Amino acid sequence: MRPFFCRKCMSTGTILVLYVIAAVAMIGLVKLLVHLSTSVDLAVARTDLQTPTPAELLRALVIHAQWLYIISMMVGVPWPASLQWPLQVIGGIWSSTSGSSIGFECILKGNKAAPVAIQQLLICLFTPAGVLCGVLIIEAGIHYLRPARSKHAGHDFASVVMCIVFMFLPNWVNTALSLFTCVGLDNPVEPPYQAQAVGSWWVEDMSQLCYNRSSYHRGWALGLGIPLTLLFCVALPAGVFVFMWYSRKQGKLADMDFQRHYGFVYRQWKDDWCWWESVALLQTIALVIVSTFGFALGGYHQCLLSSTVLAIVGMLLLAVKPFKCPAAGRVAVFSVCVLFFTTQAALSFIPSTNINPGPVYGNIMGAVILLANVVFLASTTWQLVKVVDWAALMTAMRKPACCRRPGGRR
Numbered sequence: 001m002r003p004f005f006c007r008k009c010m011s012t013g014t015i016l017v018l019y020v021i022a023a024v025a026m027i028g029l030v031k032l033l034v035h036l037s038t039s040v041d042l043a044v045a046r047t048d049l050q051t052p053t054p055a056e057l058l059r060a061l062v063i064h065a066q067w068l069y070i071i072s073m074m075v076g077v078p079w080p081a082s083l084q085w086p087l088q089v090i091g092g093i094w095s096s097t098s099g100s101s102i103g104f105e106c107i108l109k110g111n112k113a114a115p116v117a118i119q120q121l122l123i124c125l126f127t128p129a130g131v132l133c134g135v136l137i138i139e140a141g142i143h144y145l146r147p148a149r150s151k152h153a154g155h156d157f158a159s160v161v162m163c164i165v166f167m168f169l170p171n172w173v174n175t176a177l178s179l180f181t182c183v184g185l186d187n188p189v190e191p192p193y194q195a196q197a198v199g200s201w202w203v204e205d206m207s208q209l210c211y212n213r214s215s216y217h218r219g220w221a222l223g224l225g226i227p228l229t230l231l232f233c234v235a236l237p238a239g240v241f242v243f244m245w246y247s248r249k250q251g252k253l254a255d256m257d258f259q260r261h262y263g264f265v266y267r268q269w270k271d272d273w274c275w276w277e278s279v280a281l282l283q284t285i286a287l288v289i290v291s292t293f294g295f296a297l298g299g300y301h302q303c304l305l306s307s308t309v310l311a312i313v314g315m316l317l318l319a320v321k322p323f324k325c326p327a328a329g330r331v332a333v334f335s336v337c338v339l340f341f342t343t344q345a346a347l348s349f350i351p352s353t354n355i356n357p358g359p360v361y362g363n364i365m366g367a368v369i370l371l372a373n374v375v376f377l378a379s380t381t382w383q384l385v386k387v388v389d390w391a392a393l394m395t396a397m398r399k400p401a402c403c404r405r406p407g408g409r410r
Contacts, residue, residue, distance in 0.1 A: 022092070023127070027134040030167060033058055034135075034159045036388075037264045052328040056268050057384040059166075060328070064335045064376060066170055066284065069094045071306060071339065073291045076299025077346050080362030086370055094171070117205040118220055124175040125228075128168040135160050158261045165236070166264075169281065173232050173288045178203070179217075179225030182210035183295040203295055233285050237278040240265065244275035273322035283313050303347045310340040331380055338376045345369050 037055040052060075072079070072087040079087060114122070136157070182200040200210040208217040244266055252258045253271055266274040290297070290305045297305065314336040323329035345365055348357055357365075 023131060023134065025093075026131050026167070027138070029062075030131060030135055030160065030163050031138060033062070033167075034163045034264070037159065037163070037267070049325050050327060051387060052325050052331060052383065053268075054384055054388045055264075056323075056325060056328040057331065057380055057387060059268070060331045060335060061377065061380055061384070062167070063280075063284075063332075064339070064373075064380075065090060065093060067287055067335075067339050068342070068373060070170060070284075070287045070291045071343055071346070073294070074299060074302040074306065074346065075294030075297075076350065077303065078299075078349050078351075078362075079346075080349065080359065080366035082363040082366035083370060086373075115205065115216060117202075117208075118216070121175050121178065121204070121220075121224075124171055128164050128172070131168075132160065132164050135164075159264050162262070162264045169232065169236075170284055170288050172228070173285050174292050176225055176228035176232055177289060177292040179221040180229075181292060181295060237281045237285070240281065241275045241278035244277070248274050268324060268328060269322050270324050273320065276320075276322040279316070279322075283309065299350050300347065303343050303350070307340055307343040307347075310336055310343060314340065331383075334376055335380075338372045341372055342369050 033055065036053075036058055068087075069090050072091060139157075139160070181203040183203055184200050199212075202208040202210050202215075202217045205217070208215045211218045211221065247253060247258070247262070248271065253266065253274060259267065265277045269276040286309045287306060290302055290309065294302050314333060317323075317329060317333050317336065321329055323332065345368070348365060349362055351357070
């Protein structure tokens with residue numbers, strides 16, 4: 001995803017250091033989310049539905065940060081100075097490992113087979129594979145030091161893969177759709193004037209005419225963009241829906257072994273709505289689509305469409321109530337309300353024919369937006385801190401998986 005702010009080229013060493021730091025941080029976050037979703041939740045019987053589990057709260061924080069980052073990428077929204085730095089921090093969390101915002105174009109060397117723009121897209125696509133390898137290396141080290149865990153390697157691998165898909169889906173969808181983002185520059189004019197750039201140009205490399213036979217863009221868009229778009233936007237949500245619907249029909253949801261494999265996908269949803277993760281994926285995909293095609297839509301219509309998506313998400317959560325824990329559902333609705341307010345407030349930053357908001361208004365409204373998001377993040381984090389039994393968590397991480405039983409006893 002492209003950041004809404006510009007950045008000068010940094011040195012090669014700085015770029016690589018930032019990339020490694022971001023990758024290590026993402027590996028740690030994936031490992032924590034997987035552990036909270038399997039080891040801790042499975043060690044305690046879910047009898048109290050009034051308190052969200054640590055995994056549910058952490059997922060709520062991750063989704064809020066993801067969606068806030070997607071909103072911050074809206075093209076044409078002049079975010080005020082009071083929001084510039086906070087949104088850069090959010091952008092750094094999600095985009096540093098993608099290669100699109102830490103200046104990889106400064107060190108990449110293009111060639112006919114893979115120009116710089118294509119190399120950046122490939123980095124965005126394959127970074128999750130690197131994170132997966134990093135997590136698996138950590139798991140291999142744990143299994144080597146504690147051989148008793150080795151028979152659960154399959155459980156860990158399935159959970160890690162699904163967690164990485166959850167974390168990187170917005171980046172994957174944006175990368176796939178960015179192959180189709182084109183913008184018109186010049187319109188044809190009457191002689192003696194001459195337009196220099198008539199046609200539609202690829203946003204990632206403005207020297208390339210979109211779908212032109214002499215442009216490398218056509219081959220990559222048709223050969224890579226279409227398969228990736230079908231995979232991430234159609235096959236993935238449909239596959240999750242079919243798999244969970246079939247698994248529920250077969251009565252597998254309560255099976256402990258099945259939960260260790262696939263609990264990350266369905267354990268927070270009611271049994272009747274065990275396939276709701278596919279809906280959650282479609283919601284994220286919809287927001288990314290609005291953000292990715294911002295050059296064609298413009299800032300005003302991006303805000304309207306993003307608000308519409310968030311309003312539909314909120315209405316679905318209130319009408320269906322898919323969360324097994326009502327408190328977790330309230331956290332999700334709180335998040336959607338804050339993000340809806342953010343997109344609506346962003347509309348007021350866009351100059352119109354009659355009203356042009358000044359910097360004073362922008363900074364005040366920006367501070368209000370920042371406060372609303374900080375209140376959600378801080379309150380959810382505080383709930384997470386209170387819910388986690390840190391002593392039990394450390395004990396569970398030290399014990400071999402084969403020695404843990406429901407109830408947390410050996």
